[in-house]
Amino acid sequence: MEPISTTYVAVLLLASLSVVTTLAGVALAIYIGKNERAIALGIGFSAGIMLLVSFLELMPEATGEAGLGRAVTAFTLGVLIVAVSHWVIPHTHLVEEHGAFAPGLVRTAYLVAFGLILHDIPEGFAMANSYIASPSLGVLVGLAIAIHNLPEEFAMAVPIVMVKKKRFLYAAAFLSGLAEPLGAMIGLVAVHFHPMLNPLFMAFAAGAMVFVSVHELLPMARRYHKIALFALGMAISVVIYALLALAIPE
Numbered sequence: 001m002e003p004i005s006t007t008y009v010a011v012l013l014l015a016s017l018s019v020v021t022t023l024a025g026v027a028l029a030i031y032i033g034k035n036e037r038a039i040a041l042g043i044g045f046s047a048g049i050m051l052l053v054s055f056l057e058l059m060p061e062a063t064g065e066a067g068l069g070r071a072v073t074a075f076t077l078g079v080l081i082v083a084v085s086h087w088v089i090p091h092t093h094l095v096e097e098h099g100a101f102a103p104g105l106v107r108t109a110y111l112v113a114f115g116l117i118l119h120d121i122p123e124g125f126a127m128a129n130s131y132i133a134s135p136s137l138g139v140l141v142g143l144a145i146a147i148h149n150l151p152e153e154f155a156m157a158v159p160i161v162m163v164k165k166k167r168f169l170y171a172a173a174f175l176s177g178l179a180e181p182l183g184a185m186i187g188l189v190a191v192h193f194h195p196m197l198n199p200l201f202m203a204f205a206a207g208a209m210v211f212v213s214v215h216e217l218l219p220m221a222r223r224y225h226k227i228a229l230f231a232l233g234m235a236i237s238v239v240i241y242a243l244l245a246l247a248i249p250e
């Protein structure tokens, strides 16, 4: 394990990349607007990256360190907590169900932002806790998550662009982006006190990201009737991910 301060600095740098890509995604939403093909392609890519990180890196690492039983339990907990928070807090679905110009839209926009924040915190765990497992793994996961944020935030922000309040959008994006460094800090501090928590945080993050991919992103592509582009986006994510993994030395 690296000295604690190096770990903190490296993880915060990785997490701040995500703040940048989150803002870039919202800027794209403002300038491109509702391009359904771009959205479907982008969320396919985002979902693909999250599934690859979860099943190729986080789960094998967590299972190796904590055993299958504990890893699967933490994974399930990740699924459950995000699922419950999605049911308790109505968010993105509201925009589609009630139409873009429903009176409650601004409120909805806040809820969307909150939904994003909820899923960005486990992504912070993913990068921080995999960095603790091994710095090269942390760099791979951190870069992959930063890249996936761009199309994801683009897709999530498009429904809110109709509110026409750019300042609100950027503020929401910035807050949601900050959720990643916050999650990363929580992951680091928790492990500082209980090293055994590290694999469990990774498995928890995997559960949260798989849930978001399957419950949030796939249905969004279906609503736009662009499943083929979603699949193409996933295929592109596999190529980009492989290149990223090759470029980062073990």
Ligand SMILES: [Zn+2]
Pocket: 046, 050, 119, 123, 148, 149, 152, 212
């Ligand atoms: Zn995500």
